[in-house]
């Protein structure tokens with residue numbers, strides 16, 4: 184039996200801001216089918232984690248870590264949830280705050296978290312063979328594991344869920360937060376700054392990212408976010424493994440959040456559409472094509488393209504519901520647009536899992552024209568709820584959505600190549616044409632019904648990777 188410890192800053196069902204949480208929540212569940220390994224997960228104990236979950240936690244251990252001159256107390260709690268053991272790193276000063284990111288000292292908070300995880304390795308009732316860290320907030324655990332070797336010959340995997348967020352701090356943070364010899368600066372430094380993500384890329388035994396296309400894309404400047412030379416250097420050690428989704432969790436047949444459960448029934452899906460139209464004061468008519476967006480309102484998601492062509496698209500006989508939170512620029516834009524088209528466009532500036540699922544269930548089309556997309560889970564959830572994704576051909580979107588081809592009848596959605604608003608508009612109009620052609624629309628839904636995006640295959644790939652790292656895997 185080999186032990187794998189996941190280190191991350193979010194994880195469903197405890198705390199979520201995006202796809203990272205879904206992956207860290209569902210991948211251990213998929214890996215647990217493999218009897219040769221045990222996966223446990225360690226997370227920060229945020230104030231936002233519900234009282235129900237907190238009540239289920241048990242005290243595990245406590246100790247101190249030095250964040251430079253700061254002597255910080257750490258308490259580890261643990262709990263079992265769905266047969267996985269979770270550890271939580273508690274410290275009031277760093278984590279007893281509203282929300283989970285966006286503080287001036289986020290860098291210091293996750294330096295602390297990483298140091299606490301490394302120190303915790305001496306206290307846990309679990310000795311990892313592989314430490315598997317996710318995104319910049321956990322990246323320093325990989326560096327510290329290599330530098331200070333808390334466990335002899337522990338291997339490390341670092342997964343990039345999004346290269347854009349790197350945890351960059353002034354280089355002075357190296358001496359301010361760490362008590363490490365100067366020779367290690369080079370591994371943590373990039374462009375004159377301390378860069379947590381670079382530290383992970385530099386030190387990890389293997390690097391994975393969440394789709395094959397993104398694994399290639401990030402080696403070129405357009406997608407590399409300034410780190411492409413580091414990724415090029417790591418060459419064959421950078422592997423793309425497509426994310427899956429928890430198909431039990433996202434199942435329209437059993438999802439208690441949606442109005443009417445369904446497997447593939449068009450009639451029942453239309454009932455969900457009418458429920459949404461009624462709920463959000465849109466004209467109730469199941470024939471009107473309903474487009475939805477569930478997204479962080481940030482540039483990455485291709486919202487500038489939507490901004491450009493929205494007024495033109497709104498001339499069509501359609502409805503659009505947008506659910507999201509994020510940058511003020513986009514929040515204002517979509518609110519104002521909703522005022523201009525009260526009969527057609529609804530903007531919901533909130534994070535709401537239940538409404539999101541009702542939208543996946545009621546929508547006909549899911550718009551996701553990302554500028555870049557490491558994997559994207561939203562389009563997979565849409566497919567699971569039989570909602571046709573409309574995407575830009577990048578990263579995981581390219582690997583999971585094949586454009587509908589009316590000649591060969593293949594394809595599970597719609598896509599366009601260039602980051603160009605009128606290419607998006609053209610494909611949106613094409614989607615309307617397919618919707619109005621009963622035969623083609625039925626064919627597209629048939630193709631969507633055949634899609635499989637569970638974790639099964641990808642979990643195998645992760646297991647193989649761990650096996651490669653620990654050859655005597657018994």
Ligand code: ADP
Pocket residue numbers: 200201202203205477478479506507508533534535536539558559560561562564
């Ligand atoms: P990212 O991680 O870049 O935000 P993904 O597509 O990988 O994008 O994952 C986004 C996840 O967050 C999906 O599960 C999506 O349904 C969910 N989500 C995004 N915005 C909201 C929102 N406002 N309310 C509820 N769920 C949301």
